[in-house]
Amino acid sequence: QVQLQESGPGLVKPSETLSLTCTVSGGSISSYYWSWIRQPPGKGLEWIGFISYSGSTNYNPSLKSRVTISVDTSKNQFSLKLTSVIAADTAVYYCARHHRSNWNPSYFDPWGQGTLVTVS
């Protein structure tokens, strides 16, 4: 079955750019939507944004000015860049497949195991 694995630096300095990659195995990245979601320590989930197999994107309005999500179909990967990070961006970052229902992005399954990124 499809599995997702996040990778990237676990420590980022304030004002720098957080960069993460999600590698999809066991299936093709094509024909699906893919999302990034984060969870600050001890807090709830926050949707960051999605990218479609064709490269169209949409982002959480509260992060839109700092977020870019891209896809590399040749490597079966998609990536997250978050610029000008601050301590509040410290979180576990998850990637997930974003299924569509009635042509609209609906639910997240499966999820990667998550990777903790600390801004300090």
Next chain:
Amino acid sequence: QSALTQPASVSGSPGQSITISCTGTSSDVGNYNLVSWYQQHPGKAPKLIIYDVTKWPSGVSNRFSGSKSGNTASLTISGLQAEDEADYYCSSYTTSSTSVFGTGTHVTVV
């Protein structure tokens, strides 16, 4: 966009049924039948347990059930078991073509 509102905690005894609410607006929960629910145990990734308000993913127990009325969706756990102790989150598609999560509910089996 504002997070969907869930109770911070719900508790129940083994064998009982509990219900978790997820309140949004006419721009999200009330506008689409695109509400999903996730179970998260400590230190683990969230797991999908209900999608499109009422549907079960393969392999998920039918002790979990979902419903929706107006701007509020609900998750009911029947026959509560110790393994159900976890955090639960709802999520909805929105009219801005974004997704939003609920504030999360911790379920305690007492």
